[in-house]
Amino acid sequence: MTTSPDNEPPHEVSNRKEWSLAISRWKLSAIPLAPPRVDRSLPRQGHLARSTTVLHHTLHRFEFWLSPNGLLREWCRRCLLLALFTAVPLLCISPLVAVFLEHLTTWSAALLQICSNLAQIPGRLSAGVLIAVAGGLLLRWLLRH
Secondary structure, X not given: OOOOHHHXXXXXXXXXXXXXXXXXXXXXXXXXXXXXXXXXXXXXXXXXXXXXHHHHHHHHXXXXXXXXXXXXXXXXXXXXXXXXXXXXXXXXXXXXXHHHHHHHHHHHHHXXXXXXXXXXXXXXXHHHHHHHHHHHHHHXXXXXX
């Protein structure tokens, strides 16, 4: 059985345009790093400033050794932005979800208690009717004798 193109079910709309936009934005366009240079005013600095300058120079030298074209810095920057774009909404929404779940557990406990009480009604009614009938029969038997 063949179907004409007019009778075909509608295809799911693809998100290729959105994906291509996201992928094009994610492509790394790195700026090459300048080789690290020693600060000439290092001997004249104080102890704390000298320590931070040496640490800064060491980290820049390590970064330049890992990725002189700057791709590592750009990749870290993109990952940090992605983490921020996902973490900020999660941190804003998670307290609301926690409050909702807390109220949901409270309401479900109350509904469970209601259902339990409703389920006990037939058992207690039948026990009450049984006691009343047994009492009536006992009273009738006692009155006859």
